Amino acid sequence: MKKYDENVVLAIVLLLSMVLVAVDLLTTRDAHAEYGDVVINKYSEAAGMRPVVFPHWFHRVRFRCKVCHADLGFKFEAGGNEINMLKIIDGEYCGACHDGDLAWSVENCDLCHSGAPGTPTQVHESTLQKLVAPTGGKATE
Ligand code: HEC
Numbered sequence: 002m003k004k005y006d007e008n009v010v011l012a013i014v015l016l017l018s019m020v021l022v023a024v025d026l027l028t029t030r031d032a033h034a035e036y037g038d039v040v041i042n043k044y045s046e047a048a049g050m051r052p053v054v055f056p057h058w059f060h061r062v063r064f065r066c067k068v069c070h071a072d073l074g075f076k077f078e079a080g081g082n083e084i085n086m087l088k089i090i091d092g093e094y095c096g097a098c099h100d101g102d103l104a105w106s107v108e109n110c111d112l113c114h115s116g117a118p119g120t121p122t123q124v125h126e127s128t129l130q131k132l133v134a135p136t137g138g139k140a141t142e
């Protein structure tokens with residue numbers, strides 16, 4: 002009787018861990034599908050800067066779509082906006098928030114211009130880490 006119980010318990014434990022692994026795989030995959038970084042490289046590399054990596058999901062969980070796509074006028078298209086540093090410093094586009102008040106300011110070039118050289122404008126399904134070149138990223142702040 003005792004032996005039988007142990008086997009049943011073992012079987013249940015095994016089954017449960019298989020279910021947990023399966024659920025984990027599924028949710029991980031969902032999270033990745035949502036994590037679309039936008040690379041913007043219309044002018045950056047031509048001007049000697051690394052491409053810009055905009056972590057869309059990171060921003061989406063903090064702000065409503067309307068804030069950027071209506072109030073700030075970002076068009077719903079990777080590369081669909083005419084963004085440059087003059088406008089940003091003037092408080093347009095990224096500069097509406099990256100002003101050293103609401104978010105870190107425009108002096109942190111490498112935090113935005115962090116893309117691996119040669120990456121074209123696109124919606125990238127990978128994580129920020131995969132796109133950011135080893136020398137780019139947060140090291141400067
Ligand atoms: C903090 C600002 C910000 C917020 C909030 C934001 N977006 Fe975006 N979105 C952008 C920027 C910047 C781009 C890229 C524009 C470019 O490349 O010029 C973009 C691009 C897009 C695109 C085109 C690229 C793609 O993924 O196909 C879609 C669609 C989109 N956004 C939908 C949304 C939706 C839906 C929400 C709300 C759930 C949202 N955005 C919230 C800034 C934002």
Ligand code: HEC
Pocket residue numbers: 053054055056059060063064068069073094095096097098099103104105112113129
């Ligand atoms: C509506 C406000 C808003 C706009 C517009 C906005 N950002 Fe941000 N962004 C934030 C805030 C808030 C943070 C978090 C700052 C902090 O952690 O101190 C942030 C963080 C970031 C980060 C760091 C993400 C991380 O993993 O820590 C990057 C990169 C970034 N923004 C790039 C951009 C670029 C490029 C644009 C324009 C295409 C942009 N942002 C437009 C508010 C904004």
Ligand code: HEC
Pocket residue numbers: 041042043044045046048049050053084085086087089095096099106107108109110111112113114
């Ligand atoms: C908050 C994000 C952000 C920060 C910080 C930032 N940039 Fe940019 N920058 C952008 C975006 C977005 C574009 C448009 C990208 C494209 O279309 O290629 C851009 C474009 C550029 C361009 C090409 C267009 C132009 O204006 O000539 C240059 C050069 C540039 N940045 C230099 C810099 C330098 C230098 C710094 C630091 C002093 C800096 N950027 C900081 C987001 C940022």
